[in-house]
Amino acid sequence: MKEQNYEIIRNIARSNSPMLYVSTIWHNSINSLVYSRLGSNMTHPLQWQKFPVLDDGYICLVDHMGDDYAIVQAARKSYDKDLKEAGLWQGATDRSTLRFMMRLGHTSPFEMVEIKFLVRVPMDCWRQWIRHRTANVNEYSTRYTEAIDSQQTTAPDEWRLQATDNKQGSSGSLEEWPEGTKIEKDYIADEEGLPTECNIVKIPNYRPIITQYPKESPGEYLQLREAQFHRDATELYQERLALGVAKEQARKDLPLSTYTEAYWKCDLHNIFNFLRLRMDSHAQLEIRTYANAMYEIVKQLCPVACEAFEDYVLHAKKFSRMEMEVLRNIVSDYISDREGTNNYKLISNGPASMTDREWKEFLTKLT
Numbered sequence: 001m002k003e004q005n006y007e008i009i010r011n012i013a014r015s016n017s018p019m020l021y022v023s024t025i026w027h028n029s030i031n032s033l034v035y036s037r038l039g040s041n042m043t044h045p046l047q048w049q050k051f052p053v054l055d056d057g058y059i060c061l062v063d064h065m066g067d068d069y070a071i072v073q074a075a076r077k078s079y080d081k082d083l084k085e086a087g088l089w090q091g092a093t094d095r096s097t098l099r100f101m102m103r104l105g106h107t108s109p110f111e112m113v114e115i116k117f118l119v120r121v122p123m124d125c126w127r128q129w130i131r132h133r134t135a136n137v138n139e140y141s142t143r144y145t146e147a148i149d150s151q152q153t154t155a156p157d158e159w160r161l162q163a164t165d166n167k168q169g170s171s172g173s174l175e176e177w178p179e180g181t182k183i184e185k186d187y188i189a190d191e192e193g194l195p196t197e198c199n200i201v202k203i204p205n206y207r208p209i210i211t212q213y214p215k216e217s218p219g220e221y222l223q224l225r226e227a228q229f230h231r232d233a234t235e236l237y238q239e240r241l242a243l244g245v246a247k248e249q250a251r252k253d254l255p256l257s258t259y260t261e262a263y264w265k266c267d268l269h270n271i272f273n274f275l276r277l278r279m280d281s282h283a284q285l286e287i288r289t290y291a292n293a294m295y296e297i298v299k300q301l302c303p304v305a306c307e308a309f310e311d312y313v314l315h316a317k318k319f320s321r322m323e324m325e326v327l328r329n330i331v332s333d334y335i336s337d338r339e340g341t342n343n344y345k346l347i348s349n350g351p352a353s354m355t356d357r358e359w360k361e362f363l364t365k366l367t
Contacts, residue, residue: 046300048118051293054286056150056259057120059293061301063265066113068304071268072097074109095304096355102308103358113268113302117294122152124256125286128278134270139262143248147237151230151257152286156219160285169282177218180204188212230255271298272309279314328366 050058072094101109121129130137140148160170177183182202187195188210199216201209211221233255240250266274275298277283278291299306319327350359 044301046297051296053120053290053293054122055153057122057152057290059117059119059290059297061115061297062118062263063116064114064301066268068098068302069094070112071101071109071302071305074112075101075106098304099308099311100357102305103312103361107269110269110272110305111267113305114265115268115271115298115301116263116265117297118261119264119290120148120259120261121290122257122286123254123260125284125290126260126262127256128284128287129264129290132266132270132274134273135264135266137262137264140260142251142254142260146241146247147251147254148259148261149234150259151234151255152259153230153257154223154226156217156223159219159222166282170285174218174222177201178203186210230257268298268302268305272313275309276313324366331366 044061044064046061048060048062050060052058072090075097100106119129126139157173157175159174161172161174163169163171165171181204184200184202186198186200188198190196196212199211201211201221203209209221233253237250237254241247271294275291275295278287279295280288283291295306350356350362354362
């Protein structure tokens, strides 16, 4: 058996595959033979380094294929000018080519880069994440395995208020009880039947809330209620399992704050689309935190592509036809004051942050 496994590995090693992992684990789970034939990009100092997110979540790099050079190499194949040798980055020339593709929306070459992450994320946040259907995903299964015994918790000062101008957003923090709330002192019996001072909080259009701490803020009250709910939900789940209930059914009342884990693999073009949406200030804070951590990893793998992404996508804006008319008038007045002409094409020099080509493309957009 062992000799057969060695022969399989030797045959694979003779193949032309540039990147390959083969692991053979013996039946006793002690002796293992791992043969690795690595491409130039298969290892990275960030590999398996966990970037903490929220209170018990993380994201880490598992694997990646390709880098800035792979994008340029793929693009040059279009006119048969690609360099077959790996790793021959041509400096400013390749940077210019990559930025040109990002600027004009030539996205296919960016799909040559693929990145695989391992994430630990609350289920409510994962619901938004999984909406990006262009990735390859395999998630921790609570049908096969007991649910992860961890829920996202919220500090007293982290409860956010519903935004008044956005039905799906939040704004500000919950610092005071709602307007019109009346707080009355009272006494309730403790576990031993003795009277204990408490507050009766009467919120408009809601039942009275009993708090056992006279100076308790709404955030502190919600934190205690959250902890109690997590304990009750976990106890109910474990109770069902102890009684023999199937995992697939026992899990049904677990809170959405329960953490899950998944492998998430995606190409760079669609990763950028994910980041464009989830790093936006309108995205929910929790998934925005994950997106920011993901971007810290991606920037170290493809720094030039990320620079172009920031310049032409992340911090760029789209304009409607009506907005373009306003913009033309504003620019026309500015150029007229500065140069004494309304003819855009006569202005040869743009700002220092733009190349000559970018300046010409900008002027073309205005005409």
